[in-house]
Amino acid sequence: MSEPKFPKTLAGPSRRAVLAGGAALTASLFAPKHLRAADYPTAEVNTTGLAVTDDTVTIGILHSITGTMAISETGSVQAEKLAIAQINEMGGILGRKIEFIQEDGASDWPTFAEKAKKLLVSDKVASVMGCWTSASRKAVLPVFEQYNGMLYYPTFYEGLEQSPNVIYTGQEATQQIIAGIDWVAETKGAKSFYLLGSDYIWPRTSNKIARKHIEKLGLKVVGEDYYPLGHTQFNSVINKIRLKKPDVIYAIIVGGSNVAFYKQLKAAGIDMTKEKPLLLTISVTEDEIRGIGGENIEGAYACMKYFQSLTNENNMEFVKAFKEMWGEDMVIGDVTQAAYLGPWLWKAAVEAAGSFDVDKVREASPGIELTTAPEGYVKVHENHHLWSKTRVGHAKVDGQYEVVYETADLVEPDPFPEGYQ
């Protein structure tokens, strides 16, 4: 499916030089002949009045800088800015530099909708990288559909959605869950599961899928519990877990609750390194471990598509560039990496379409491949989600995951899974 215009400069040594900060090399050197702006007259590549000039194109970044979600969304903003900087260094898109307008969603859903509208209506941005929580995405979705914008959404999420105006660069629930449960059942011989989550749509939907799959495998769910967001007392549920003696604690706890849960689990004498019970989570990335403390979560398993410790060449470069730009002590989690894919996927789609027009970009999007993604090869599915591998990581005391398993093939995204609803 790869388009002939797919920029080869993305891969290979040239990109490494850019990432290493090869400042001496000017951008124009990198742009292949056919990608000079002059060959793409603005009137042709932009027929819908987007913010595209002869040498720039403007996109939006829409995340929370303030409020409770700022904790999570900072990494995404950093990754997106890195990707934009790298693309610009390589000569931009169709010979045009990317400029961005950053708006603060302030962890407040109407503000997200308001700012999305501003970006699309007043600023006429060509695409938007943004949102984190499902609630913010649900709030902006009607805006993007009404004004025909393009949103690149980075978070792993519950699925049950497929909008023509969104490219979902994270995993939908089945991609993240099924492979992990298969793995824990096969390799660890798990028979019984205790499902645990923060009380909102993503954990509930994910646990629903998990439960269906566990039961399909002929295994048992011995308990299921939800706690309000921000809950900090988990001793009672830890006792319940002791009583039920599950083989696996399947935890989808988010935010500050995470810290409390893992600290209390450890203090209660449940040593996760002994794997009795084993803890499998889909909500704790390296980012969260910084708050939890590596020593408190050592031995847990996490199932997602990306870990910072991946040893492929793409990732080593990505991690290096990220740290160069944002500081040595940065860690990179699954969502941060997915956010990094956004600008690259958009670039590829624009170049495949030969136009910034949203309709043409949308048409060109399915089938777009990225061989240079830090997580490895990814491809955009017809349903606007990504084909990607699912991996299981084993938490180490230094706050990193060691990858212990990865699916042989790319897992097909299936936002409306038959038999799991």
Add this chain to the structure above:
Amino acid sequence: MSIASHRLFSRNDLIGFAVLAAIIFIVLPLALDTFRLNLFGKYLTYAFVALGLVLCWGAGGILSLGQGVFFGLGGYCMAMFLKLEASSPENTAIQSTPGIPDFMDWNQLSALPWWWEPFHSLTFSIVAVVVVPVFFAFIIGVAMFRRRVGGVYFAIITQAIAAIMTILIIGQQGYTGGVNGITDLRTLKGWDIRTDSAKEILYFVNGILLFACLLAAQYIRKSKLGRILIAMRDQEDRVRFSGYDVADFKIFVFCVGAAFAAIGGAMFTLQVGFMSPSFVGIVPSIEMVIYCAVGGRLSILGAVYGALLVNWAKTTFSESFPELWLFGLGALFIAVVMAFPNGLAGVYAEHVAPRIARLLRRGGVDLPATPDKTPAE
């Protein structure tokens, strides 16, 4: 203010109302594009809440930190109707149970819960927008004021109620849409509320409703009831000993405040296009109090200016300096309490009004042309 208190409007009141009407119905629509106008429409929905608080808190001395609950209940009643209309079987054909809202389908509900059924009717929904929150406020009011819970205790209990409400809505996501809220609302009786022209019409409807509420509030303030409320705030025991049932007045004014908040909530849903628990909880409820405090807790018109000014500042500052915004908001709280306890209205009455009066006297003019933008300064 003390002169002519038996009339509904003093001359100053009349001027104030006229200026506000000019701003809302003429200046803003002419000066702003549809996008910004819609934003101001959203701010004005908070003015309903602030207005309710002027009555409860400014006049009645009852500080409720749970106005978000009523705002939310009103908004949810409206959202339920709109959601049902948006979830016609044709629109939701891909669901396993077509014809019910999408979030119910995701939560394995296979039929509409019975208490959603009546919300198919627009009339019922509009009645419910006001009646449900008022009923709720009535229960709280009876339970609390009959037992003479007041002041600080009332504030803390209403705050707890706001917390309970949020957890409940989020926890019962199959019935309420959970933390995402009720989203993707499209049409009202077939009329697309997302178009620019609809937004403009809704803005004016909102403005008219706000003026209706303002008039009602003015009437309450000028009536005997209003004077009893103020007497109660200052010397509750004396009013009680004079033979008035203090609790009944408090319950009444609390219910009125709830009704205003609920109307605001419903208009919010219509203009923003969704409703979510983030407008129900503690933080939004306290922010609503600050709108009222900034405008001047005693001033009916001040409530509107307060809501407009704070929200406008929020949008502007958070666009340019997101970091500064929280400092600014925090400082605003402190400044209003420490330096301007009567808010904008107080500043106006103390500094601006006398000057205008002096100017007028000097010029010998009988009526001022327009005391430009007065309290908003």
Add this chain to the structure above:
Amino acid sequence: MFSDYSMSELGAIFAMQGFAGLILFSVFVLMALGLAIIFGQMGVINMAHGEFMILGAYVTYITSNVFSDYLPALFSIYFFVAMVLAFIASGLLGMAVEWAMIRHLYKRPLDTLLATWGLSLILQQVYRSVFGAREVGVTIPDWIMGSLPVTDMIEVPINGIFVMVLAVGISAAIYILMYRSSWGKQVRAINQNRVMAGAVGINTEWTDRLTFGIGCGVAGVAGSAFTMIGSTGPTAGQLYIVDTFLVVVFGGAGSLLGTIASAFSISQAQSIMEFFLSGSMAKVLTLLTVVGILMLRPQGLFALKLRK
């Protein structure tokens, strides 16, 4: 739900569950004590209470970093130093706030609510600017994070014991301060009649400042202790505010014993319900019960007088 288990297992679980309830109780007591002083004795509604707690948590974070960088040998006991520093930092900030803000507002309790809410927003943003928006990971010495195995089934978390001991210790200290010291007498005298207290020669200004400072300092110690069980981030303080106020109001403001009794009943109710119900519903039911009882008995469990 219990039919599949042997008696010994059930016994163990109930023992553990009782213990979980006690830990929650201690947490509530620690949260509420500072507020009980400030709200109960001074009538000030301090909405920034949570932020004073988080200040203590950040002080602990800084202390742990300093110890691990410069005094690694003493790392295992840094926590005690951190708690003292947390008390001092939060206490001093509290006194500064009292001087700048609160003292002008003693006659307007509802206004203290708004002003301190503003203060809490500012503090949150300060934390965010200084420490970043993310949660910080506070490294706790290993010995605190362990557990004591009593039997095969029963394991007692050491941090739980730590919190309990701390709660008892601070309660005792405050009791002695309030009821056995001259300062305590002065505070209570001011609480009853400010003007008369001043007239008989009590330095009301200084006593107020000290009281507010001590209340905030206790909050700081609580925050420091909570780094063992919870998260430390700019907005973490807000999580505690509703629970804290309910505990104090439910106990009956002005009564230290009431605060402790109410912390006990709320924590036990919540802990038991959490065991049988899902966490969210348990929380809702607990809060509803408390609010319901408060409507029936507005003066709280142990009240002096607060009906108007």
